[in-house]
Amino acid sequence: MPASRVVRHFSVAERRDAGRKALERVPLSSHKGWMVDPSRADPVSLLEAQNVTRDADLVPVRHGRMSASPFTFYRGAARIMAEDLKDTPTAGFEVQLCGDAHLSNFGLYASPERSLVFDLNDFDETLPGPFEYDVKRMAASFTIAAQNNGFSKEDRRAITRTSVRAYREAMRNFAQMGTLETWYARISEDDLRAGVDAVVRKARKVESSKTIDKAKKRAAKLLLKAHSSDSLQALSKLAEVVDGRYRIVSNPPVVVPLREVGSTYGVSPDEFEGIIHDQFRAYRTTLQYDRRHLLQRYEFVDAARKVVGVGSVGTRAFIILLQGRDDQDPLFLQLKEATSSVLESHLKKSRFTQPGERVVQGQRMMQASSDIFLGWTKGAQEGRYLYWRQLRDMKGSFVVEDALPVGLDFYAGLCGWTLARAHARSGDAVAIAEYLGDTEAFDKAIGDFSERYAEQNGIDFNHFEAAIRFGRIQAIVGV
Numbered sequence: 225m226p227a228s229r230v231v232r233h234f235s236v237a238e239r240r241d242a243g244r245k246a247l248e249r250v251p252l253s254s255h256k257g258w259m260v261d262p263s264r265a266d267p268v269s270l271l272e273a274q275n276v277t278r279d280a281d282l283v284p285v286r287h288g289r290m291s292a293s294p295f296t297f298y299r300g301a302a303r304i305m306a307e308d309l310k311d312t313p314t315a316g317f318e319v320q321l322c323g324d325a326h327l328s329n330f331g332l333y334a335s336p337e338r339s340l341v342f343d344l345n346d347f348d349e350t351l352p353g354p355f356e357y358d359v360k361r362m363a364a365s366f367t368i369a370a371q372n373n374g375f376s377k378e379d380r381r382a383i384t385r386t387s388v389r390a391y392r393e394a395m396r397n398f399a400q401m402g403t404l405e406t407w408y409a410r411i412s413e414d415d416l417r418a419g420v421d422a423v424v425r426k427a428r429k430v431e432s433s434k435t436i437d438k439a440k441k442r443a444a445k446l447l448l449k450a451h452s453s454d455s456l457q458a459l460s461k462l463a464e465v466v467d468g469r470y471r472i473v474s475n476p477p478v479v480v481p482l483r484e485v486g487s488t489y490g491v492s493p494d495e496f497e498g499i500i501h502d503q504f505r506a507y508r509t510t511l512q513y514d515r516r517h518l519l520q521r522y523e524f525v526d527a528a529r530k531v532v533g534v535g536s537v538g539t540r541a542f543i544i545l546l547q548g549r550d551d552q553d554p555l556f557l558q559l560k561e562a563t564s565s566v567l568e569s570h571l572k573k574s575r576f577t578q579p580g581e582r583v584v585q586g587q588r589m590m591q592a593s594s595d596i597f598l599g600w601t602k603g604a605q606e607g608r609y610l611y612w613r614q615l616r617d618m619k620g621s622f623v624v625e626d627a628l629p630v631g632l633d634f635y636a637g638l639c640g641w642t643l644a645r646a647h648a649r650s651g652d653a654v655a656i657a658e659y660l661g662d663t664e665a666f667d668k669a670i671g672d673f674s675e676r677y678a679e680q681n682g683i684d685f686n687h688f689e690a691a692i693r694f695g696r697i698q699a700i701v702g703v
Contacts, residue, residue: 236654243658246315252661254313255356255669258676261311267304267684268691274303277563277607278538279488285477286537287699291692294678295372295624297685298365299326300535302349304684305361306566308677314354315659319651320589322643323349323567324535325358326365327387330639332450332620335593340413340450340618342638343591344646348536350586351565351574355647355656360673362643363388366636367674368681369624379629383636384674388667390640392660398648399657406648410592411638413447420444423634439631442623450620458616459554463526463545470551472528472543478703479543481528488529499604500527500544503559507612510581510599519597522546522555531703532560539563540608543615556615557597561608578602580611590646 234242275283290300298305302324322329322344329346366387370380398406420443427436462479463470472481480488486496501524508516525545532541540561547554562579565571576582580600588594599612622635647656660666692699 239652239654240658242652243315243317243655246317246655246659247661250313250315252665252669255360255666256672258312258673260308260680265307266687267301268688268697270303270307271301271688272697275538279540281477281488282531282538284698284700285531285703286534287688287692287697288701288703289534289537291689291699291701293372294682294685295365295368296534297688298368298681299328300537301681301684302361302535303566305364305677306349306569308680309357309360310570312356312360312673314356315656317355317651317656317659318352319355319358319647319656320586320649321349321351321353321355321358321567322347322361322586322590322646323351323353323358323565325362325643327362327369327635327639328365328621328624330642331622332447332618333595334618335410336596337593338618340416340447340620341593342411342416343593343642345591345619346533347583347587347590348560348562349565349567350583350590351567351571352650353567353571355651357567358643358647359388359391359670360677362391362639363670364674364677364681366632366639367671367678369627370629370632371678373625373627373632375629375632379633381671381675383629383633385664385667385671386633387636387640388670389664390637391644392640392657392666394641394644395648395653395660396657396662398644398653401653406645406653408592409645411642416443416447416638419634419638423630427630435628436630439628442626442631446620446622450618453616453619455554455556455614455616456552458556459545462528462543462556463554470525470545470547470554472526472545478531479528482526485529497527500524500542503601503604503610504544506601507599507610510584510601511597515596519546522548525554530558532558536560540603540610557612558615559601559610559612561603562600562611563609578609580609583611589650592645 290297324346329344331345332340332342333345335341363384366384367380370383424436424440462472464473474481474484482496483493486493508519525547527542527544530541530543531537542559544557545554562583564579574582576585578600584598584600595613597614601610603610691697
């Protein structure tokens with residue numbers, strides 16, 4: 225019988241000492257002054273390399289979505305930033321990384337207890353690594369989004385620093401908490417409503433009532449919309465009744481039903497349906513017994529390829545419509561292709577050889593509460609891997625482009641706290657908190673990094689636009 229791995233448990237004093245020693249090796253000021261590496265790979269080439277294994281007809285859609293603004297380009301450029309982060313200073317404290325912690329990868333969804341929670345919600349790039357990677361990815365996204373919205377330089381800096389300060393202060397609080405208390409910490413719907421009310425009261429002293437009321441209405445609308453985002457709502461949007469039975473509506477290239485998508489992959493509709501059934505059976509084996517039993521109560525109705533996101537466009541993504549007790553009891557599942565994390569180009573490879581399992585296990589590690597239907601399979605084609613989840617489960621996303629400074633600042637605080645909680649679940653909150661300290665030094669250093677990275681992102685975006693303009697790459701906009 226193999227010997228179990230011995231886990232050494234350090235005292236709180238030893239962990240604090242580790243944070244102080246890291247501070248001596250890697251001062252907080254070292255995160256300032258980022259400059260692009262002169263030998264840096266061409267960013268467009270990095271995107272082209274990712275496109276090789278993607279569905280060729282969807283690659284122009286990916287480019288079109290990324291071309292909408294410098295912010296949407298940033299959303300799709302995780303591979304580029306991974307290369308830029310690999311030589312940046314790190315304190316040596318490993319956590320489970322999201323790997324793509326930009327502000328649009330946070331949001332609302334339903335817990336298994338059917339209450340709304342706010343958390344990270346995209347884990348395609350998750351991998352253990354330096355906590356600074358996620359913090360810099362998050363912070364720079366706020367700088368770029370604020371810039372994209374035309375906010376003043378002062379507002380951009382303040383919002384970015386809010387996200388970092390919220391991370392630092394939350395990590396300090398988690399360092400004082402018990403292990404289970406940290407594990408169960410979360411932001412509930414009640415917490416969100418209370419937070420919005422507090423911000424409104426504070427903001428009325430400096431902002432016009434009209435501006436504040438507008439921001440409050442947007443927050444209320446987001447929560448209301450999340451409650452109505454479920455499989456029944458998806459059924460009304462994505463399906464139609466033909467010959468007394470629901471089927472997914474064709475809307476190429478965004479939604480291509482099973483009856484039409486087979487030609488894309490060189491198989492007949494019947495063969496494709498057989499593949500889906502085989503995948504579904506394999507997927508069920510990755511679930512807990514009770515959840516396997518639950519899924520057996522549903523029957524297969526239809527499937528389709530469905531384009532999602534920005535950076536992931538072109539990777540294999542499908543939806544499956546299942547039916548429970550009757551046709552008004554639907555369940556939509558989503559299958560997404562899982563590839564190697566962009567961080568695996570320079571960090572240690574995942575302990576999970578199946579990329580789909582890497583995504584699922586990383587998500588479970590970082591989220592306070594996860595989808596009960598998370599699972600994974602090996603794809604029918606060699607070298608393809610998938611992970612499974614619910615398509616819509618009271619999901620809600622912050623609309624960045626409509627945000628006012630006060631709203632984006634509040635959201636920055638939510639994201640910073642949430643990222644710290646996710647990192648504290650897998651990393652050493654005591655050592656990290658000691659390293660970050662209780663001054664604004666880290667906030668300012670990451671703010672400086674974010675401003676510099678936002679400038680480089682703008683340059684990369686211009687090169688990307690030029691590549692489209694001169695025909696190097698193709699783009700389809702508005703899809």
